[in-house]
Amino acid sequence: MRQRTRRAILDAAIALWSRDFSASLGDIAERAAVSRSTLHRYFPERQALVDAALAEAVAAIEREGEKALVGCRTAVDELSALMRAGIDNGDAILFLFSDPNRFAGNPYWDESEDEDVLGVITRAQAEGGIAADVTPGWILGVFYSLIYTAAEAIASDQLPRHRAVDVAVRTFLHGVGSGDSGAH
Amino acid sequence: MRQRTRRAILDAAIALWSRDFSASLGDIAERAAVSRSTLHRYFPERQALVDAALAEAVAAIEREGEKALVGCRTAVDELSALMRAGIDNGDAILFLFSDPNRFAGNPYWDESEDEDVLGVITRAQAEGGIAADVTPGWILGVFYSLIYTAAEAIASDQLPRHRAVDVAVRTFLHGVGSGDSGAH
DNA sequence: TGAAAATGAGACATCAATGTGTCATTCTCG
DNA sequence: CGAGAATGACACATTGATGTCTCATTTTCA
Numbered sequence: 219m220r221q222r223t224r225r226a227i228l229d230a231a232i233a234l235w236s237r238d239f240s241a242s243l244g245d246i247a248e249r250a251a252v253s254r255s256t257l258h259r260y261f262p263e264r265q266a267l268v269d270a271a272l273a274e275a276v277a278a279i280e281r282e283g284e285k286a287l288v289g290c291r292t293a294v295d296e297l298s299a300l301m302r303a304g305i306d307n308g309d310a311i312l313f314l315f316s317d318p319n320r321f322a323g324n325p326y327w328d329e330s331e332d333e334d335v336l337g338v339i340t341r342a343q344a345e346g347g348i349a350a351d352v353t354p355g356w357i358l359g360v361f362y363s364l365i366y367t368a369a370e371a372i373a374s375d376q377l378p379r380h381r382a383v384d385v386a387v388r389t390f391l392h393g394v395g396s397g398d399s400g401a402h
Numbered sequence: 403m404r405q406r407t408r409r410a411i412l413d414a415a416i417a418l419w420s421r422d423f424s425a426s427l428g429d430i431a432e433r434a435a436v437s438r439s440t441l442h443r444y445f446p447e448r449q450a451l452v453d454a455a456l457a458e459a460v461a462a463i464e465r466e467g468e469k470a471l472v473g474c475r476t477a478v479d480e481l482s483a484l485m486r487a488g489i490d491n492g493d494a495i496l497f498l499f500s501d502p503n504r505f506a507g508n509p510y511w512d513e514s515e516d517e518d519v520l521g522v523i524t525r526a527q528a529e530g531g532i533a534a535d536v537t538p539g540w541i542l543g544v545f546y547s548l549i550y551t552a553a554e555a556i557a558s559d560q561l562p563r564h565r566a567v568d569v570a571v572r573t574f575l576h577g578v579g580s581g582d583s584g585a586h
Numbered sequence: 587t588g589a590a591a592a593t594g595a596g597a598c599a600t601c602a603a604t605g606t607g608t609c610a611t612t613c614t615c616g
Numbered sequence: 617c618g619a620g621a622a623t624g625a626c627a628c629a630t631t632g633a634t635g636t637c638t639c640a641t642t643t644t645c646a
Contacts, residue, residue: 220591220592223592223593237501237503238423238501238504239422239423239424240423240424242632242633242634243633243634243635244633244634252593252594253593253594253595254594254595254634255593255594255595255596256592256593256594258634258635258636259592259593262635262636263634263635264633264634264635294579316500317421317422318554318558319421320422346580347579347580348578348579348580349578349579349580349581350580352569352573352578353560353561355555355560355561356551356555356560356561356569356573356578357578359551359554359555360548360551360573360578362551363547363548363550363551364544364547366547367540367543367544367546367547370502370543371539371540371543374502376537376539376540377537377540385536385540388577389536389540389544389577390577390578390579391577391578391579392576392577392579393572393573393574393575393576393577394532394533394536394540394541394544394574394575395478395531395532395533395574395575395576396530396531396532396533396534397533404621404622407622407623426602426603426604427603427604427605428603428604436623436624437623437624437625438604438624438625439623439624439625439626440622440623440624442604442605442606443622443623446605446606447604447605448603448604448605
């Protein structure tokens with residue numbers, strides 16, 4: 219029970235704070251189907267919950283990202299797999315990146331995931347699967363933006379999950395142009 | 403002076419709330435280089451400032467979008483122009499769309515801009531410039547996401563403004579793939 | 587079953603943000 | 617210049633979120 223409750227609170231915090239960081243602890247407790255008393259037993263201060271949610275979100279992304287990479291042959295394959303994993307953890311992505319400065323200086327803020335993805339991107343550029351005349355930083359931003367957009371489309375029932383993943387990967391690689399106009 | 407002060411407060415509110423909606427009125431007053439007293443004279447309650455900022459952001463987007471459309475020949479041209487205009491008003495875009503539910507039910511919340519862009523998108527699909535096998539809703543989401551990403555890249559000095567616009571439009575139409583792999 | 591753990595309910599105290607006033611100072615413009 | 621508008625600097629009350637505590641109830645597990 220102990221772990222289940224903690225998990226419910228963290229999930230609720232990430233789900234709510236990913237959309238609105240001003241959500242109160244009362245809101246989170248309600249979402250987690252837990253009393254505010256219990257929430258305070260697990261996380262005595264608001265900041266403690268922020269830190270734990272941050273650590274949990276980072277861990278989830280790393281964990282799922284790791285799993286997604288098995289069996290990939292090219293760097294582009296890896297990016298597609300990471301995008302799928304990111305969409306499946308849309309709340310965590312959104313929570314981490316909705317405000318790039320929110321966690322600046324927080325010891326639990328870990329940019330290694332950024333570094334990992336950037337590595338895959340530069341590798342994909344070297345392999346010729348990703349345009350080499352655009353900065354990796356821009357590509358990383360597009361990568362996360364499309365994950366966000368796909369997660370949002372799923373959450374609002376605009377697209378089924380599998381369709382959202384396909385369309386996001388396709389948009390990432392080829393854009394939404396018809397394809398018959400000359401690429402740059 | 404009266405109008406200038408009001409404008410400074412609205413700009414500060416949009417700039418701060420676009421990144422962090424929990425920013426306090428004190429933060430906004432400081433950013434606007436104005437005392438909290440003055441802020442309260444212009445906007446007696448927090449909600450009044452929220453409403454005014456919302457109305458101002460909507461108006462700015464509509465106004466700049468309108469201006470951007472002159473001289474466009476194709477619907478794809480219009481989308482490119484709208485994207486440029488959006489990036490130039492990145493704070494307003496971000497403020498309006500960072501939380502799609504924040505302004506639900508607010509009388510100043512106007513979805514007509516959404517409708518306008520959706521119209522251009524379907525027109526572009528009919529003209530053959532935009533893929534017709536993807537939902538307009540998805541394309542709209544990608545459109546705004548790339549505006550956000552470009553505005554963020556500019557704000558963090560990763561890309562100069564003109565370069566960000568170019569790269570965003572190109573990504574919108576052709577993605578970040580190298581282009582020599584078969585498009586869908 | 588029965589003790590220990592976990593939880594819920596609620597009464598507080600505290601604190602930061604917000605809202606409301608007053609008064610002095612600065613500025614704008616006739 | 618000088619009156620009126622605009623602003624800044626406070627003091628203060630209010631409010632909602634947060635943090636702390638106690639006690640009753642429920643759940644878990646040996």
